[in-house]
Amino acid sequence: MTDQTPPGPHTEPDAGPDLWTTVDTLWEWLDNSQPIEGREGVLLRILKLTEEVGEVSEAVIGATGQNPRKGVTHTWEDVQAELCDVVITALVALRTLTPEAREVFRGHLERVRERSLASPK
Template sequence: MRYPRTTAGQLGVGWLAGHRPTGRPARVLELGEEYGEAAEVITGALGANPLKGNSHRWQDVEKELKELSDVIVTAVLALATSSPDPEKALADRV
């Protein structure tokens, strides 16, 4: 499937330049935060943390899984700003 040349990464790079002066490594670390938000809710719904028990409901999981789009966008932005050839890097993996 082909996508238009204006990608989420290209759109986001300009925004990040003006709003996130923390640099490329922070963009990669941001992936952990975004993923962690989704993982925390799933762990809570499963009751998998013995210290917290069932801290979330499955309705919370359904709502929080929308955060996965944040993971995707953050990954695209990190790749677009950290790789000399992001399109090739992605194509090599997909």
């Protein structure tokens, strides 16, 4: 019999590849295959976020049928996938700016957590 207890707040189920190992691997792959290098390449990698956020917007509009000409063209699962793409793209862009991306993100997340939870409700 398997344990049906859901993971606690500080545990994660085995979800496949390690987040930061994957981010590093994607960063390396992109760095080795980008047609434009240097400062422009870094800026283009950051601008890729705009494209991904636009795809989230398109999926939300499609999931809600807000374009009467097109109707419902997406699902909420599509929205979830596009949001994941935004997160991945942002983490790879952060890794592009610093090899210490994990530590930078951890520190910033902690500051946001402290600031948010310290706010009166």
